Amino acid sequence: MSRWTLFFLVILLGLGLGLVYGWVINPVSYQDTTLNNLRIDYKTDYTLMVAEVYHQDNDLAWALNRLTLLEDPSPKTSVDNALRFASQADYTLPDMFLLRDLYNAIEGSE
Amino acid sequence: MDQNRGSWYLLTGLILGLAMGLIYTWVISPIKEVDTHPHLLREDYKDIYRALISRAYQANNNLPRAEARLELIGDEEPSLALAAQAQRYLAEGGDNEAAKVLANLSAALQSAAITAATPVPQSEEGSQKTPGEGTPSSSTPEEDQEEPAGNTPSPESEAPPAPTPSPTNSPPFILQDSSPICDPTLGESLIQIIATNGEGDGVPGVALEISLGPDLKEVFYTGLKPELGLGYADFLAEPGLTYTLKVPESGLEVPDIEMPTCVTDSEDSYWGSWEVYITHPN
Numbered sequence: 073m074s075r076w077t078l079f080f081l082v083i084l085l086g087l088g089l090g091l092v093y094g095w096v097i098n099p100v101s102y103q104d105t106t107l108n109n110l111r112i113d114y115k116t117d118y119t120l121m122v123a124e125v126y127h128q129d130n131d132l133a134w135a136l137n138r139l140t141l142l143e144d145p146s147p148k149t150s151v152d153n154a155l156r157f158a159s160q161a162d163y164t165l166p167d168m169f170l171l172r173d174l175y176n177a178i179e180g181s182e
Numbered sequence: 183m184d185q186n187r188g189s190w191y192l193l194t195g196l197i198l199g200l201a202m203g204l205i206y207t208w209v210i211s212p213i214k215e216v217d218t219h220p221h222l223l224r225e226d227y228k229d230i231y232r233a234l235i236s237r238a239y240q241a242n243n244n245l246p247r248a249e250a251r252l253e254l255i256g257d258e259e260p261s262l263a264l265a266a267q268a269q270r271y272l273a274e275g276g277d278n279e280a281a282k283v284l285a286n287l288s289a290a291l292q293s294a295a296i297t298a299a300t301p302v303p304q305s306e307e308g309s310q311k312t313p314g315e316g317t318p319s320s321s322t323p324e325e326d327q328e329e330p331a332g333n334t335p336s337p338e339s340e341a342p343p344a345p346t347p348s349p350t351n352s353p354p355f356i357l358q359d360s361s362p363i364c365d366p367t368l369g370e371s372l373i374q375i376i377a378t379n380g381e382g383d384g385v386p387g388v389a390l391e392i393s394l395g396p397d398l399k400e401v402f403y404t405g406l407k408p409e410l411g412l413g414y415a416d417f418l419a420e421p422g423l424t425y426t427l428k429v430p431e432s433g434l435e436v437p438d439i440e441m442p443t444c445v446t447d448s449e450d451s452y453w454g455s456w457e458v459y460i461t462h463p464n
Contacts, residue, residue, distance in 0.1 A: 075191065082195035083202070090203015100212035104224035107231075111217040117251065118231070121238040128241035141230060 108143035112157050115142060119154035120163075123170040132177055148182075151175040221256030228255055232267055233280055236287040245290055252291075261295070264288035265406050272402055282387060282403055289386030289405040289412050354432035355388070358459035364444035365455060371421050371441040372455045377404045377413040379462060384413025388460075391428040392417045399425070421453040429460060 094100075107118065119139065126135040139147035155171050163171075207213075220231055232255060239248040249260070257263035268284035271277055355377065363374075373392065377385040386405025393399055404415040419425060419441055427436040436458055444454040 079191055079195045082192045083199040086196040086199020086201075087203045087206075088199070089196075090200040090205075091207055092203075093200075094204050094207020095213060100208055105218045105222045105227075106224065107227055109216055109218045110220065110223075114220055114254070118234065121234045121251070124238045124241045125234070138230075138234060141227075 106143065107141050110142075112153065113161065115150070116154040116157045116161070116163075118142065119150055119174075120158070120167055120171060123151075123167075123174040126174050126177065127170050132181060135174060136178070148175065148178045151178060220254040223255070229267055231255055232264060233284060236264065236280075236283045239287045239290070240283050245294055248287060249291065249294075261288045261291035261408055264291070265408050268403070269406050272400075272406070278389075278401055281406075282389065285403045285405045286387045288408055292386075292405075292408045292412055353462045355429050355434050355460040355462045356432075357434060357436060358461045360436050360439070360458045361456070362440075362442035363455050363457050364442065366444070366446055366452060368455055370455075371419045371453045373417040373419050373425060373427065373439055373458065374455060375404065375415045375417075375427065375458045375460065376411065377415075377460050384411045385462075386412045388413070388415075389430055390415055390417075391430055393426045393428065394423055419456070427458055432460075432462070434460065 107115070110118065119142070122135050122138045125138075126132065136147045139150045142150045144150040144153065151171060151174050155168070155175060158168055158171055220228070223231060232252070235248055235251045238251075239245065252260040252264075255263075264284045265288040268281040268288065271281040271284070358378075375390055377388045379385050384404070386403070386408075388404040389401060390403065391398060391401050400417060402415055402417065404413050407414055407416070410416075417425075419439070421441040423440070424437075425439040427439060428434065439456050439458075441456065442454040443451055445451050
């Protein structure tokens with residue numbers, strides 16, 4: 073095997089080791105994430121909080137503003153995702169009603 | 183000459199490959215962080231999260247649920263974090279209503295902590311639930327990784343909600359005392375307000391206005407410094423000026439507040455402070 077072939081093989085080996093180290097052993101650690109990066113259960117709880125406030129205040133503009141921060145394609149999508157997760161995770165009926173209420177309000181405003 | 187080089191070229195290749203791999207994984211294509219936890223949120227998003235938790239608490243009066251949600255943010259002292267955020271909002275001339283809502287939740291947490299520390303008679307103990315019992319995410323953030331925050335029990339199934347301090351539903355405040363004080367340990371001239379109820383407990387969330395002549399100087403609330411008492415609030419006053427304190431919700435006005443001149447034991451003079459005690463009979 074020529075020196076050049078061996079040289080490139082060793083580079084590939086180093087590259088492989090670098091990829092494993094950088095992606096698996098010591099990946100970049102994020103400390104400053106956004107609401108969009110939240111796991112679905114936390115996003116659902118966030119949406120539920122918005123629904124709880126909306127149920128009390130009936131301020132749809134405020135609710136839409138808060139949901140926009142989740143950076144989903146639309147606020148309606150956020151509530152729809154939350155409803156799907158909530159039904160899978162056996163949220164209680166009152167919470168489901170709150171989410172449904174918010175969803176209907178957004179749909180009605182379109 | 184080639185033989186002198188030995189196998190160093192292999193080490194060079196390995197280091198080169200490693201460097202390329204690390205640049206690729208750390209700079210060009212780092213792992214996209216998805217499915218994260220609220221305690222990893224950027225500070226401004228944490229503020230949004232706290233504010234939303236406070237508003238949700240105002241809407242549902244469900245303190246265990248609010249506590250469980252605050253736990254997710256990972257503040258060491260959630261009540262202090264809420265109070266600090268409220269103070270920041272007020273200092274920045276931000277949303278007074280949001281500050282009040284934050285202060286209310288902070289005060290409710292402090293009240294709950296005090297209540298929890300108070301011994302409960304045996305007969306009542308059995309009927310009480312501890313805060314966080316049966317709440318969606320009463321687990322620690324770490325535990326929560328395994329169990330989604332989704333199984334949110336209905337508010338009805340949880341402990342009775344803690345009362346939200348609501349000054350508007352209380353009888354109007356009356357002036358108990360308004361007087362100058364000389365306290366060299368304060369280090370600055372303050373108008374200190376202490377709002378209490380009939381039992382002498384501090385009342386948080388009381389809106390206060392300080393004005394200088396016809397000009398409104400500042401709006402602030404009791405309870406923003408929970409470490410000094412739930413009914414405590416203060417305003418940094420400028421000596422030589424005459425202030426008026428108002429409690430708008432009670433129509434109470436305390437005029438002619440001026441910082442007194444005080445003298446220490448060693449005959450040095452300094453500016454004192456002013457204390458105002460307000461209370462409402464229950």
